[in-house]
Amino acid sequence: MQLQESAISLLLRSPRLSVSLALDLLDISDRDFRLMVKQNAQIAELLEQRRNGELQPVKPEYKECPSCKEWFLPYAGARFCSDECVKIHKLESRKAGTLAR
Numbered sequence: 083m084q085l086q087e088s089a090i091s092l093l094l095r096s097p098r099l100s101v102s103l104a105l106d107l108l109d110i111s112d113r114d115f116r117l118m119v120k121q122n123a124q125i126a127e128l129l130e131q132r133r134n135g136e137l138q139p140v141k142p143e144y145k146e147c148p149s150c151k152e153w154f155l156p157y158a159g160a161r162f163c164s165d166e167c168v169k170i171h172k173l174e175s176r177k178a179g180t181l182a183r
């Protein structure tokens with residue numbers, strides 16, 4: 083249930099996706115969804131925003147990878163664009179005598 087709730091609140095942020103399609107995608111029944119709306123203030127608020135047409139499209143925020151200097155779309159607050167760049171960064175920090183975090 084918890085996972086479905088966070089998944090549906092993500093999907094509901096997309097103005098291009100209808101509520102019924104989002105429910106279909108996640109295989110959530112109308113009954114379950116009504117329950118979620120009652121219990122989850124975030125979902126209730128998203129629905130309210132959709133109704134009022136106030137939904138803001140999610141803007142992707144790009145970051146510069148400290149290793150390769152490429153711009154990338156960070157997933158879950160990642161600092162580097164790839165595992166390889168994490169390794170490179172650790173190696174370089176070690177070389178420079180600083181502690182890699």
Ligand SMILES: [Zn+2]
Pocket residue numbers: 147148149150151152162163164167
């Ligand atoms: Zn990189």
